[in-house]
Amino acid sequence: MGSSKYEKIIDYAVKRGFLWQSYEIYGGQAGFYDLGPLGVLLKNNIINLWREFFVRKHQEFVVEIETPIITPSIVFKASGHEESFTDYAVECTQCHRIFRADHLIEEKLNISTEGYPAEELEKLINENSIKCPVCGGVLGNVRKFLLLFQTHVGPYSPENLAYLRPEAAQGMFTNFKRVYDLARHKLPLGIAQIGRVARNEISPRQGPIRLREFTIMEIEFFYDEANPNCDLLYDHCREEKIQILTGEQRQRGEDKPVSISPAEAFNDGIIKSPWLAYWMCIASKFINALGVPGSNSYFEEKLPHERAHYSKQTFDQMVIVDRWGRVEVSGHAYRHTYDLERHIAFSKADLYAVRQLKTPKIVKRTEIQYDKVAILKMFGSRAGDVFKVISTISRDELLKIVSSAQGDSIVLNNIVIPKSVFTVAEVEEQQWVERFVPSVSEPSFGAERLMYIAMEYAYSEQEDRIILKFPPKIAPIKVGVAPLVDREPLKQFARKVYEVLKERYYVMYLEGGTIGRKYALADELGIPFVVTIDYDSVSKNDVTIRERNSRKQVRVPFSDLLKAIDLGLDGLDISIIGYPIVEYYS
C-alpha cells in the first residue's frame, strides 16, 4: 500500500498534534484516539459550526440539551437496543470462521429467530445439524456479542445494570415532555445534543473513522405528521441540489446517485418525511462548509435489512474519501413514533403532544346524571348517605350498574335507589384538541469522522510542502505572526501584534529560520493568515497580511489589522477589500 492519502493524513495528524492512539505507553488500545492541541481546536470549531447550522440558525424551534452517558438498562430495554444491539456469533470448530448464528438459522430453516436467546439458537443448530457453510465443519457454541458497554450504578447487583449510551437520542426522548413544556407545546420542536457515546465494536480497524468511543451530534426533531409545518423545506431547499442513491437504485445494482432538490425528493416520495428532507438539505450545506464540494457527497438510502430497528427510512450521508472510496459521516433516520411509543409503554409516562383541531371532533358519549332534588325528596334525612355512596363510584361504573340493572331500582351499599332518579342520555361533545405521539426525524453526525474528512479535503501538497487549506472558520489556528527576521526592532513590534491578536483568536508566533520557513510551517498547520512585520512596518506602523492559499499579501495599517483579519476569516478575499497588494517574491 505504501503511502495512501489516508496514511499521509494520519502521519501528518499525529506529527502535528491533531490526534494519536490512546494509551500508547501501555501499547495502545484499538478503537480509542486522543486528541492533541490542534485536534481539540479543530474539533471544537467543527462542533461550533454544526451548532451554528443546526441549532443557532434554527433557535426558534431547536434547543440543545445535555444528558448523561451512563444510562440505566431499562432505558435501552425500552429503546430496543438491549435486544437489537446484540449479535449472536458462532464459530466453526474446524476452520474457525465466524458467522452470525441468527442469520445462518434463518437462512437454513427459513424461520425468524427474533428474540431467541443463545441457548435456543444453539439447540436449533444442533437439532437441525446445521454445519459450517464454508467447510462443512461442526459449529461451536453460540456466543452473544452485546455492542453496548456495560457497567453498574453503585454496588454490583443485577438491578443496577447500566449501559454507556450508543447514541445520544434516548436522552432527548426521555426528556421530551420537559422540553415540549418549555417550548409551550409548540411543534415542530428539535432537541439537539452533542456528547460522547460508546459502542463496543468487535473489531474496529479504521483508525479514527471507527471508534469505540466518539462524539455524536444529533437532533431528534419532533413534528406533527398531520401538520408538519415544514415551509422551510420549500423556502430554502428548492434550489439546492443533493445527490441521492435510492434503495430502489441499489437493488437494481446501480451506483450513480441522482441529483435532485430535497423539496422535490420529498414531493416525489423518495424521502418519506419532509423534515428528514429538510435536515438532509442542511446537512449537505454543512458538509460543504467543511470543505467538501457538493459533487463529493451523496445520500445513500439503506435497504430494509440494513436499517436500525427503530427506523422506517434511513439515508446515510457519504463523503468520497481516498482510502475507502466513501465514508459515512451522518445518518438520517425517520424514527417516526417508535421511540416515544416504546417509552410511553415502558415508563407509563405521558409523552403525548397535543394538536389543535381546525374543526372540533364530535365525540358521542352516553352520560348518566341523577336528580338531586328528587333524591332529597325521596330520602329526606337519609339523602346524605345516598349522595355519599354515589360519589364513591365513578360515573362510568354507575352507568354500567344502572343500565344493566333489572327492575325499577338498583342497590348500592344496601340502599335501594329507584332508577327514576337517574337519567341516561347520549350527549355530543366537541373536542378541539387531540393527543398524539409526534413523529421524529433524526440527523446524526460523528464529530471525529468529520475531523478526518476536513483534514483529507484540506490536505494538499505543493512543491514538496504540505498545505492544509482549511476553510477559515474551522482552521485550528487563525493567525500567524512573523517578524521578517528575528531581530529587533521587528521582534518587539511582532510581540505587540501577537498580544493584540491573542485577545480575539488562536495565534501562533512564528520564529526561527527564514521567513520562507515560517510561511511553510504556517501553511502546514493550516493557518489562513500570517501577519508579517518588516522594516517598513516599524517606520510606517503597518503590517502585511498573507493569505495562505493564494500567497497574496496586502499592506494594512496596524489600526485596521483586526478589521481586515475579521473580514478574511469571514471568507472574504482580502486582496479586494481596499488595501494595496504587495509582492515580495517571484
Next chain:
RNA sequence: GCGGCGGUCGUCUAGCCUGGUCUAGGACGCCGGCCUUCCAAGCCGGAGAUCCCGGGUUCAAAUCCCGGCCGCCGCACCA
C-alpha cells in the same frame, strides 16, 4: 475473533537471513548559537532509541524460538 505480514531515536530507515565488531549507524525533523530584508538557504554545536512487551535458547539476543500487545491486509463483524 481467525489467518498472513509487520513493529529499531519524533519520522523514515541501516543492521536481522549468516548471534559477538551495535556503548545500535544515517537522513529529515527538533533544541541552542552564528548568519538571514518575503516563501522549508548555509555553518557550528546538542539532545533524542524500554531495538513493542514478557518468557525461553545461548558464554553472548535488535538478530533465533514461544506467548502477548499494537498495526496493516484478507475473512467475519459493523443497530
